[in-house]
C-alpha cells in the first residue's frame with residue numbers, strides 16, 4: 574500500500590514528479606504558493622492543502638521541490654508554514670537544488686522538530702521528470718534512504734547513495750558545474766563555426782558523430798539549429814545554481830576558474846529561456 578505523501582512545489586519539475594507518485598499508488602496531498610498549478614493533479618485525485626502546515630498533518634512523508642533556500646525557508650517558517658505543525662516522526666525529502674551547507678543546516682534545524690531529512694536533489698530535467706527517470710542523488714541516514722526508496726523510485730530510475738546529509742547536494746553541485754561548462758563549451762564552439770560560415774546543423778551533426786557525441790549535446794541539437802530555446806531547465810535556475818556552486822567551492826576550498834567565467838556568461842543570458850540559450854550571449858558578444 575502507498576504512503577500518504579505531501580508534495581510542496583508544483584513547478585516544471587514538481588508537477589510531473591507528483592503525478593508519478595500518484596501513478597505509483599501513493600495518496601497525494603499538494604500545496605503550491607500559486608494554487609492554480611495544482612489543478613491537473615486535483616483533477617487526477619490529489620487533495621489540496623490550504624497551507625504547508627495543513628498538508629503536514631495528513632502526510633507521512635513530505636517532498637519539497639522548490640526553487641532554493643529562500644523558498645524552503647518561506648515554506649517552513651512563513652505564515653502557515655510547515656514548522657507551525659507537529660512534525661515529529663515525519664520524513665522530509667528535499668529534492669530541489671540547494672548549497673550543501675544549507676542542506677546540512679536544514680538537517681539540524683529539522684532534527685530539532687523530530688524530522689528526518691533526506692537531501693535528495695535530482696539530475697535530469699523536465700522530460701525525465703515526466704518519464705519518472707530522474708537520477709536521485711541522496712544524502713542522509715542509510716536507514717531513512719532505504720525506507721524512502723519506493724517513494725524516490727516512483728520519481729526516478731535510480732537512487733545514488735552519496736553519504737550523509739549535504740553529500741546529495743554536493744554531488745548535484747559537481748554535476749551541474751559540468752552541465753553548465755559543457756553547454757557553454759558547445760555554445761562557444763558552435764558560435765565559432767557559424768561565424769566561420771559553417772551550417773549549424775552540419776556543425777552539430779559532426780560533433781555528435783564523433784567521440785564528443787553525448788546525451789546533452791544530442792538533447793540540445795535542435796534548440797541550437799532552430800535558434801529556439803523552449804524551456805526545460807530555465808537559464809535563471811542555472812545562474813542561481815552557479816551561485817550555489819561558487820559558495821560550495823569556497824566552502825570546500827576548490828578552485829573554480831572555469832566555473833566563474835561560465836557563471837559570468839549565464840548572468841547575462843535570457844533568463845526565461847532554456848539554459849542552452851547561453852548561446853545568445855555569444856551571439857550578442859559577436
Ligand code: NAP
Nearest residue numbers: 582583584585586606607639640644647669670698805806
Ligand atoms: P520552477 O518551475 O520555477 O518551480 C519552483 C517552485 O518553487 C514553484 O512551485 C514555486 O511556486 C515555488 N516557490 C518559489 N519561491 C517560493 C516561495 N518564496 N514560497 C513558496 N514557494 C515558492 O522550478 P523547477 O524547474 O521545477 O525547479 C525546482 C528545483 O529543481 C530548483 O531547485 C531547480 O534548480 C531544480 N531542478 C530543476 C531542473 C529543471 O530542469 N527544471 C532539473 C533539476 C533540478 P509558484 O508556482 O508559486 O511560483
